[in-house]
Amino acid sequence: MITAIQIVLSVVLLFGCFFILVGALGLVKLSTFFKRLHAPTKASTLGVGCVLVSSVAYHIFLGQDPQPRELLITIFLFITAPISAHLMAKAALSLLMETRPTLPGNERAEDEQLPPPEPVREKVVEATDDVYTSNESKR
Numbered sequence: 001m002i003t004a005i006q007i008v009l010s011v012v013l014l015f016g017c018f019f020i021l022v023g024a025l026g027l028v029k030l031s032t033f034f035k036r037l038h039a040p041t042k043a044s045t046l047g048v049g050c051v052l053v054s055s056v057a058y059h060i061f062l063g064q065d066p067q068p069r070e071l072l073i074t075i076f077l078f079i080t081a082p083i084s085a086h087l088m089a090k091a092a093l094s095l096l097m098e099t100r101p102t103l104p105g106n107e108r109a110e111d112e113q114l115p116p117p118e119p120v121r122e123k124v125v126e127a128t129d130d131v132y133t134s135n136e137s138k139r
Contacts, residue, residue: 005061011105016050019043033092041085047079 026039052074056066 009058009061012050012054012057016047016054019047019050021047023047034089037085037088037092041081045077045081049074052077 020043023040023042026043027036030036030039031109040111051058056070059066059070
């Protein structure tokens, strides 16, 4: 019985590590912003969730109380990951990334649909003759 529980926990841990690896590779290898957003939020959430579930199950199997930090990490992860992905996707859609012109000479920027850089506008302050004449007249 003990060996069966250890095998099950090992399989869940390996399953979680596989999904963490898939999420990390998806973040590095995928081409567009929305594909990159999908890989870590879905795969890594499942992977980290499996690792934490196997850790909690291991502590229960040993007869110890589950660590509160493991439970808090699990709750925090499952609440924040979908919310942050949703907000990043809405921000990208509000920028209308697909309609922005691409940067010249940068093929990767075209593939990633990056917005063009904002032009730097300097404020020019022009001196008027009134300021100088009023100061000269007071002397």
